[in-house]
Amino acid sequence: MVERLRARDLAFLTAETVVAPRHNATVEVFEPGPAGFDHARLLEIVSDRISFVPRYRQRLVEVPGRLATPVWVDDEHFDLGYHVRRSALPRPGSDDQLRELVARIVSRRLDRSRPLWEIYVVEGLAEGRFALLTKSHQALVDGVHTVDLGQLLLDAVAEPRPLEPDDWTPRSVPSALRLVAGAVRDSVTAPATFVDTVSVTTGSVLRTAERASSRAKVVADALTGRRPRRRAMEGPLSQQRRVVTVATELADHRRIRDAHGGTVNDVVLATIAGGLRAWLMTRGEPLGGARHMRALVPVSVVDEELEATSLGQIAPHYVNLPIGEASPLVRLHQVSYSFQAHADTGRGVAANRIAGIAGFAPTTFHAIGARVAATEVRRGYQLCVTNVPGPQTPLYLAGARMIATYPVPPLLEDHPLAIGVTSYDGRVFYGMNADRDQLPDADLLGTCLREALDELLSTTTATRAPRGRRRPSSRRPSEGGTS
Template sequence: MVTRLTPRDATFYALESTKNPIHIGSLMIVDNAAGALDYEKLLALVESRLPEVPRYRQKIREVPFGLGRPVWVDDREFDITYHIRRSALPKPGSDDQLDELVARLASRPLDPSRPLWEMYLVEGLSGDRMALFTKTHAALADGIEALEICHVILEAGEAPPPVDQIWMPAREPSGLSLIGDALVHMASRPTDTAESVRRFIEEASVTAGDVAKTLAGYASVLGTATGSAPTSPLNATVSRNRRFDVVRTNLEDYRKIRSSRGGSINDVILAVISGALRNWLMSRGEPITESTTLRAIVPMSVYLDATEDLAMSEVTSFLVDLPVGEPNPAIRLSHIAHATEARSRVQRGVTAPTLVRLSGFAPASLHAMSVRAASTYAQRAFNLVITNMPGPQAPMYLAGARMLDMFPVSPLLRNQALTIGLTSYDGSVNYGLNADRDAMADVDVVTALLYESMEELLDVCS
């Protein structure tokens, strides 16, 4: 019995292109002064946890003649050393060199003939540190049924010793059996039959552009978009190359601003981003008036303070206009707080108990859910994607090495030059900015302005 990709998974698989690799990335930096982590230990750890994420040993097989959605099959030639790779920076490697390496790795699509994930152990980082960069295709990790690999390899304490488990891959189905299974599936689901015939007549394989247009059409019909977003340099034809940069901030600063000015921590984050984007637009000479806005999609915002219970938080998806034309940082925050409060009253939310049952390091899996949620909106409905996910406020460990920082690396959607991912962890709020190398060559300006915008808000509160 084969497992067929869900319609959403199949869409993400079809959206993949050399210019738009649709994988979810995570960059973790660990303290390895004690030498707890090395390549062999990482191999053993991941191999012992693969039974918890069985899809990481499966690849995608197309059904001949496009008679049905692709299926998941065990990779009988699975080689963990192909997926877990070593890389090194020239000692002592700087954070800037690490960000450049991550940008190059994030630019490369995954190999569709193998399980759709890769992991890189980066050695040579200054200060006795090591980095781990993972990339997982959005078709593989949906955040609920199939978790992102970081979810199961990070521990709140000392990791238990790896357990040897024998994995016996199932026999890979033949093309003929896939056709037979597809015909049975089509007979039981006539609506799928019409869709398969239409796809086969139009084209043997769906192009990324076709799928994007289809998604845009469905989003408009469902009413998920509220008109077109403002014209912005954030929306441009992207190249196949990326830039990556990070920002480290203190969670306590957001609490101070929230206590002084109201709203949620998420509102404060959006206000900080708004101030940075305002100054970035001005640095480019873009015309700005007091009414100028940029529209962001915050696919799964978790209204959560680090001291609150995740089970009482709310997860929702919405579009919000960032008031980048407003010069006063306090008024920017007030506008955002009112907008998000209004959205939370009228838009259906998804409560978080489902997420609570996901033991382990949740943010990576939640970011996967966020990117999938963003894709349901028409591409012209927003200027950029901002994913903001809570993480644990106690140290996490990778094979005994303490994790110092974690940064999301969210993919660029079609004609999106920038995505901003955030994760709170152990008293910090970390930003990961993934940008197109040509359209956003000045992404480092945005990171510098994020620090400046944070200082502006703190000054207003003091």
């Protein structure tokens, strides 16, 4: 019995273009363990854990005539060595060199004729460190049937777990006749299959027409000499990316929270707002007519009407980042006010509950948050920020301690910047994916973000909570955006 790809998952494939690959990525940096680490060891670990995510050994097969959505089948020629790759920097490799390598790798689309994921071990970093880069397609990781492989690779203890032999044998790929018969049967016995097929076909036609209309408008504007006025953070994507990473201390975020109320999530978003403001000013962007930047921040909620995943329900939450506000404290209060309304609904999920999920769940949370962003793209937001609280104790990969983790969320068309944030082991890691041509000065945004956090820290000399606001208790939900 084969499993058919759901229409919402197929939408991520049909919407993918050469300039907008639809995969999530994560970069993790490790200190070397006592036994060392290399590509062969990574192959062993992935081979041991992949049985927990069978979808990672499956590929998609089209139904002849597209009578129904594609089906997942076991890859009869599954080659673990193709998916688990090795790369290296010239020793001693710098963080800048690592980011450049990551940017080049995440710019490339995944091969759809194979299982939709890749993982790289990057050797040669200074001080004997190495990095792990994972890529998983949005159609693969839905949080319902499949979690991100990165959630399963890390351990809470330094001692490596014993490896178990895997006797997996792929099931045979169904013939074309059997695929057609199954599509006809499902269309008759399961009306949802017919609806999915029609909706995907219609959606594909509409997207093609929309892209053609957009291109025609660009040509018409060029011929008439008109320059379309774009908001900040808008514009067509190129095929290349820039990756920016910033590591900060969780204690600094908590110090700001304790001084002014709210949550760590509020501090993160206020920091991003301040960083964007300073960065846009260096670019000469006029802020007078754009006092706010509309941002989508996926949040974890309790809502029976939303699709249940292994990590709960994730819903979109919109925030107007106050980039036109000069005062860092006012920016913080404005962000806090937006999330206070969300907290008052009683739907929020506590951050410590999310951080306590088994494995390194932030990788899966970021993947689900990116799916939410993709489905909400027509709502007209300018920036997506996924913020996920992770465990505050160290995690290990075959004895090697993870010291940093940076999400690299995918870019959507006309959205040249996406930001992911993960807190882990006493630190807060910001990962930014930027279009290389649209935002050639993206590195400067990282500097501005650090300065924005320092600016907020400078306000903590007055520790009295603002009028009408209570200091956060341990029961108050949400110390992370996706929480």
